[in-house]
Amino acid sequence: MERLSEENCLSIFNCMAFYNRDKDGVLEAIGEEISKKCKGLPLAAKTLGSLMRYKKTRQEWQEVLNNKIWDLEEVEQQVFQPLLLSYFDLAPAVKRCLLYCVIFPKDHLIYKDHLIELWMSQDYLYSKGNTEKEIIGQRFFDNLAMRSFFQDFEKYSDGNIRRCKMHDIVHDFLQYLTQHECFTMDVKGGNNTIKPLGDKIRHLTLMLAPEGPLSCVSFSSCDLRTLATFDSEFNVVDSTLISQLKHLRTLNLSGNCIEVLPEEIGELVHLRFIDLSYNHDLKKLTNGVCNLYNLQTLRLFGCRKLESLPQSMGKLINLKYLYLWGCDQLKYLPKGIGRLTNLRRLDRCPVGGGKDDDEAFKLGDLRNLDQLQGGLEIEIDGDVKVVAGEGEKASPLGNKQLSKLYLVIKNREDEEGRKRSGSSAETLNFLRPHPNLESLYIRGHDESTAPNWIMSLNNLRFLTLEYWNECEVLPHLGRLSSLESLTIRHMKGVKKVGVEFLGIEKETSSTSSCITLFPKLKILCLYFMTAWEEWKGVEEWKEEDSHVTIMPCLSSLEIHFCSRLKTLPDFLQKTPLRTLGISHCGNLARGCQKGKGKEWPKISHIPNITVFPEYFDSDDKGEGIIEADDAVELTEWPSTSGGRVKA
Known part of the structure; x- marks a missing residue:
């Protein structure tokens, strides 16, 4: 291990020990002696410094310096001495x-x-x-x-x-501290048979188990509380192994090739935690899981072939965390999910894909899950309508302390499908979230207007809108007072972006009050708006009559794959932009030539500009292409031929 000089070691120690506090001459002198105990080890200096951050008096510092741990002579203890001091200081x-x-x-x-x-x-x-x-x-x-x-x-x-x-x-x-209680076994190259363990082992980690069944000789002599596998590929879990894990609380079988879990797993009544994530061949969850009444966490991330969950999921009354992100074949949830009133995390909620509608979880059932928090994705697939009378009730999301909400509407490409499924506006209006929401993503909206609640989200910081195929006018988002990042993609019906996007009304120009639009917006990204031609600012107003401030915090603007766009709004020259990126926008790139283009005065104040002018429409003859010497920032970019070119 590389050793530091005493001076560098002391510097690290002091940086940690005196973080956010004034240095003290007496403590510094004691600290210099303590840092010598680190013997030049960076981690030791960092750990001891972190420990001393909590010690306020000279006596406490002196006690650490004089601790008997420094007298231990074992080699391993010499490495662990600083860690032991910090460890013993813990509750x-x-x-x-x-x-x-x-x-x-x-x-x-x-x-x-x-x-x-x-x-x-x-x-x-x-x-x-x-x-x-x-x-x-x-x-x-x-x-x-x-x-x-x-x-x-x-x-x-x-x-x-x-x-x-x-x-x-x-x-x-x-x-070193847990050698009699925790054990890591490398079964690579073996026959996946777990050898007998000592009777004191409580937590077992298996490494590199190859493809095949996972079995055991005997667990009768131990009382395992944890079984975890890492970097393994076994595809079958032996039922005899499961039957010997009666007191197991935590089971991690993630990242394997398991196709079916044995029904005997339902006998492990003490299980609180199961992780089956990234078992890509798992198609169905055994009914036995529903007998695990103490289960708190069920993780199924990335089980991409998983098609259904057991109908008896409602029996898991203590379940708090259910993770289904990446389970793309899971089109609906069982009705019983609505009875899990202790559920705090449900990261994905697919609705509308169930064959038997009476057995499927509906949007209205979200109302019962009043403890949900964190992030939630609602994926609406197929025929989903707001049931008559439901729209008059309180929103099923209105009582949730969600910080992130993802709303994805699928399978509405044709007119018949939209009629059958009902209005996406009606569905989105029904899903009015709590006003404390911080992040919102809406994909697949097929109406011309935004949800009627979007402007009430006063705490919204991150917003992404994409694939609004019927939208011709962007929502009036400029009044969102907390918005920091806005991304808009695939709005194929939008031809013009004007002052309505900023939230400006006609009568605003005559008012004497000061208005700030997009007051906290820092990042603005506009992608794949293939019909977009104009971006109008407020050039028709006289500056001396205007009391409007626009995007005073904007630092980054990205515009990509907007081939028809020719102009930028005039207000950009008054923003504190630090970064501008433009690609696959041939017309706009031509207007942004340094010192030549019509748009250059609007962006000349920006220190970091990257324009990739080599991408034009197929019918573009390349006239007016920016020369390398005219580019504000020379950047290597992959060309269509596979080589690299300079912008």
Whole structure:
């Protein structure tokens, strides 16, 4: 392992230890001695610094410096000493959660929500008062992250951590602490037979099990709580193996080639967590799963051949998390899903594809799932109408604390299909979400107007609209006060974008009050608008009479595959744009020539402009193509012939 100099090691230590606090001369002196204990190891410096961040007094710092852990002579302890100090400083409940992370292989991507659900399945999280277990789990995770037990964080746009990794040394450290309770078995090249385990083993990880059946010699001597597989390909789970896992709480069989689960899985009544994700050959979920009354999490991500769920799913009264993203052949949900009143996450809800409508989950059944939160995709496929009288009731989504909503309407390409299915406007209006929604995606709307609730979403930050085939005028979106990112794609009926898109009324020009349109918009993307010819601004107004500010925060504009578009709006020259990207827009590219094009004055202030002028319509003779010297940014771009050209 590469060692740092004492100076660099101290720098890392101080960076972590004095984060968001003033340096103290006395503490700095003690810290210099503590950093020497790291012996030049970067992880040790980072971990110890993170530990000292929580120590406020000189006495606490002195106790760490004088701790007896530094006197341990074992080689492995010399590597683990700083980690032990930080580990011993954790609360017992947080320690348990950290130790459980050893079930993941080294360098494995750990998703925060997934990990919290695993902790819940082992009953490691206890609610305090009105604080829910999920919140406790997030606090534990943040605590461990702050103490540098995790690294390589990937975050969502709002700054929350999505996933991370664990340093190999931290993983070795956890294996050292859990060597009698957790075991990782590599069965590569064997016959997929699990050898007998010690009676103290509670958590088993299987690596690289090849294709074939997964069986066991005997689990009679142990009491497994976790069985997890990684990088494996077995296609059959032996029923005798299942019958010996009576106390199992967590079962992860994701990423294998399983076609059928044995019915005996229904005997594992203590199961809280099942992950069958990315078993691409799994077509049907066994009815036995519905006997797992304690089940909290069922993960079926990417089971692309899965066609149906058992009708008895309503028996899973404790189910909180049901993940179905990527189950493209699953066209409907069983009616019983509507009885799962504890359900918090349902990432995909297909409706309308059921053969027997009486046994299929309907849009109105969403009303019963009043604890749903996070993200939800509703996929409307086929004949879906709002039942008479339903439209007068409260929206089935109005009481949901959803942050993201994806509405996908399919199979309405022909007129007959649209008549049979009813109006998509009626359906969308029925699905009015809670006003706190932050992200919205609507695909396949076949009406000329937007849903009647879209302008009430005052907290909406991200919006994507695509395949609105009947839309000729873009919705009046400029008054969405929190919108930060807007993407519009495949609006083939739109020929002109004018002031109505900004939310400007005719009488606005005569008002004396100040108006800001798209006040927080940072990113605007416009793609595949094949009929679009004009983008009008507000050039007909006199500047001294105008009290309108447009897109004062806009930093990025992307326009692609809009071949008929010729002009840009005048207000762009007053925006703080930093990046402009244009491709497959021959007419517009010609107008954006540096110093020559008619549109150049509107964009000359933008520091980063990329135009790919080599893409024109087939009937374009190439007249006025931008020369490389005229391009604002020289960029390599794949040509149609497979080579690379410069823009």
